[in-house]
Amino acid sequence: KNQVEQSPQSLIILEGKNCTLQCNYTVSPFSNLRWYKQDTGRGPVSLTIMTFSENTKSNGRYTATLDADTKQSSLHITASQLSDSASYICVVSGDFGNEKLTFGTGTRLTIIP
Amino acid sequence: DGGITQSPKYLFRKEGQNVTLSCEQNLNHDAMYWYRQDPGQGLRLIYYSQIVNDFQKGDIAEGYSVSREKKESFPLTVTSAQKNPTAFYLCASSARSNNYYEQYFGPGTRLTVT
Numbered sequence: 001k002n003q004v005e006q007s008p009q010s011l012i013i014l015e016g017k018n019c020t021l022q023c024n025y026t027v028s029p030f031s032n033l034r035w036y037k038q039d040t041g042r043g044p045v046s047l048t049i050m051t052f053s054e055n056t057k058s059n060g061r062y063t064a065t066l067d068a069d070t071k072q073s074s075l076h077i078t079a080s081q082l083s084d085s086a087s088y089i090c091v092v093s094g095d096f097g098n099e100k101l102t103f104g105t106g107t108r109l110t111i112i113p
Numbered sequence: 114d115g116g117i118t119q120s121p122k123y124l125f126r127k128e129g130q131n132v133t134l135s136c137e138q139n140l141n142h143d144a145m146y147w148y149r150q151d152p153g154q155g156l157r158l159i160y161y162s163q164i165v166n167d168f169q170k171g172d173i174a175e176g177y178s179v180s181r182e183k184k185e186s187f188p189l190t191v192t193s194a195q196k197n198p199t200a201f202y203l204c205a206s207s208a209r210s211n212n213y214y215e216q217y218f219g220p221g222t223r224l225t226v227t
Contacts, residue, residue, distance in 0.1 A: 004155065031212075031213065032212075032213045036218075041201075041221070041223070042220055042221065043117075043203055043205075043218030043219050043220050043221050044156075044203075044218050045218070046215060046216075046217075049213060049215065051211075051212055051213065089155070089156075093213065093214075100158070101156075101158075101216070102155070103155030103156040103157075104155055105153060105154060105155050106155070
């Protein structure tokens with residue numbers, strides 16, 4: 001069964017600090033891995049998308065890594081801001097053109113001043 | 114939220130009533146999707162449509178129905194047969210970008226059934 005597991009479930013850090021969120025997946029075949037940011041009560045917004053051949057991708061203060069051999073990904077947030085408080089969802093696409101996505105349950109990040 | 118609109122943002126219904134959630138996009142995307150989000154669970158696919166007048170069941174289609182008469186619109190009806198309809202419903206559309214299809218989500222509709 002295709003699964004995406006994220007850790008930790010929740011995280012609280014001080015403003016200005018860095019943090020790393022983890023994602024492990026068992027989706028096969030693998031096409032690409034995505035990280036989304038979801039503010040409370042809003043729709044998810046894409047942060048990064050990485051294909052099999054990419055092992056790192058940045059979007060401003062967000063840097064995602066992918067190890068397709070170990071089926072692990074991480075999302076690193078640098079110099080956190082209050083606006084980073086949100087849920088971060090790891091999503092894996094198993095088959096190009098199929099459009100079937102497997103969603104993780106998300107990590108709830110809270111930034112405190 | 115891009116060019117995808119969902120209405121209303123909050124919806125309240127009595128048990129036993131059907132209710133229709135609206136989703137409109139002006140991105141000229143061919144494919145559209147409906148997901149359900151519950152606390153502590155990942156998004157689950159209800160229905161998707163890759164072209165006008167065609168749609169397929171997702172993983173949890175029971176108790177739901179859709180139509181795709183126009184490219185821009187993909188309404189979802191939650192019927193009285195859906196046993197646990199209270200949830201946050203997200204609509205998405207997608208377009209091909211490089212070697213993948215990127216999905217763009219709407220702002221969501223929170224449905225409460227009592």
